[in-house]
Every structure is written in C-alpha cells, then in structure tokens.
Amino acid sequence: MEALRLGWGVRVIIVMVITAIFFRCVTATNHSVGGASGWDLNSNILTWSAATTFQVDDYLVFNYLPVHDVLEVNRTDFSSCRTVNPISTHSDGKTVIRLDQPGSRYFICGRLQYCLMGLKLQVQVLQRLSDANNSTPIGANQSERLSPRHPPHSSPPFPHHPPPRSPPPLELPPLPDRPEAPSPCICSGVGEMMMASGPMNWCLVLLFIMLATRPCFHSLIP
Numbered sequence: 521m522e523a524l525r526l527g528w529g530v531r532v533i534i535v536m537v538i539t540a541i542f543f544r545c546v547t548a549t550n551h552s553v554g555g556a557s558g559w560d561l562n563s564n565i566l567t568w569s570a571a572t573t574f575q576v577d578d579y580l581v582f583n584y585l586p587v588h589d590v591l592e593v594n595r596t597d598f599s600s601c602r603t604v605n606p607i608s609t610h611s612d613g614k615t616v617i618r619l620d621q622p623g624s625r626y627f628i629c630g631r632l633q634y635c636l637m638g639l640k641l642q643v644q645v646l647q648r649l650s651d652a653n654n655s656t657p658i659g660a661n662q663s664e665r666l667s668p669r670h671p672p673h674s675s676p677p678f679p680h681h682p683p684p685r686s687p688p689p690l691e692l693p694p695l696p697d698r699p700e701a702p703s704p705c706i707c708s709g710v711g712e713m714m715m716a717s718g719p720m721n722w723c724l725v726l727l728f729i730m731l732a733t734r735p736c737f738h739s740l741i742p
Contacts, residue, residue, distance in 0.1 A: 547648070548577045550616075553641060558583035559590065561634065565641050575648045576622055582615040584629075588639070590615045591630040598626035598642065601635035619645045 551572055554563030559582045574580075582590045589611040591603060609630070610617075619625070622645050629639040 548579065549575070550579045550581050552581045552583065554583075559588055559629070559639070560584060561637055561639055565639065569641055569643065574619055574643050574645045576619060576645060577648060578619045578645075580615075580617045580619065580627075580643065582610070582617070582627075584613060584615075586611075586613065587631060588629050588634065589631055590617075591628050592617070593626050593628055595624070595626060598628060598640065601628060601633075601640070603628070603630040603635070606630070619643065621645065622647045 551574065553559050553568070554565055555568055557563035584590070589609065591606040591610075592608045593602070593606045596602070597604075597606070617627075625643045625645065627641040627643070628635040
C-alpha cells in the first residue's frame, strides 16, 4: 500500500513538471530578428526592435547569409562596434538565442564594418507578466512578518513627583511662667520717705494731714 502511494506521488510530480515546461514553451515567443528580411542591412533593425516586446524565455531567431555573423557584446563594444573579445560568436546562418533573464543584451555583425552601417541590435528583456504576478516582493513579506499584530506599547509616563513641601515652622517650647514682680506699695514708699526725712518732718506731715481732713472729722462728730 505504501509503495502504491509513493508511485502515485512520483507520477503527480512528473505531470506537474511536464505541465510547467509545456506552459512555458507555449507562452514563449520566437522573434525573427529584422522581420521578413532577417539579419541584413535591408532590414530596419532599430524600427523593428522598437515595435517588439521581449520577455524572459522568449527566443531571438537570426536568419542571415554567410557574409554576416552574430556577435553578442557588452554595452561599450556595442556603442563603438568593437568586435574584439565578444561574449559569444555565431556564424551558422540561423542562430537561436534564448532570453533567459531580464535586462539589456547587445548584438552586432562583426563582418566588413556592417555594424557601423547599422546592423546591430539592442534588446531590453522584460520580466514575464505571469512570473511577476506570482512573485511577491521580499520586502513586503518581511515588513508583514516583522510588523507586530498589536501596536507597540508606549513608554510609561515619567512619574510625577509633587513639589517639595516647605518644612513646618519650628515650634519653640513654651517658656516657664515667671511670677510677676509685685507692684511697689505706695504706703511703704511713703513710710520709707518719712522715716528717711526724720521725726520732725514726720510730725509736720501728720499735722498737715490732720488739718486737711479736719472738716471731715467735724462732720462725723454729732
């Protein structure tokens, strides 16, 4: 049973590979360089290439006479029609070149100065639309993978410290109550003055008091 399942799995894989190859072969285009005139000075190569769209997996078909050949060169040699050290050289009369990657490719004829006369081709290969739709930009995947599901936590706010309070005023301990000094006695002062002035003066003062209070005494006597 396991061997049967394995055999079916291998068949499915083989069918998928063949289908993919067949699909690419069907969608690829063969471009006859120069149109009906082929790779020749009678063809307007520049006008033909401007009206043609080249995509990855397409083929360039060069049909030419033995007086011509096909040289693939770099951009600098293409501009100057330099035929020394080309990338590749073809002279079989019918050259088929696969455009396997996007970018610019350059071809010239290396015989009898034909390149200077205009027998040269620049091809701008574009990515095939089906491949471009299936491919997903890596940056988008990475940004989606790295982007958090939830918004990032904001940094906690700085703790708010209340302004420092001024220290409470110092409370001094109450002073002990001191007994108030008794007010000086007037009588004692008068007595001291009288004693200090002598007996004679004291007698005069008593006499003066008696005379001053005499009317009061008379009013008290019945």
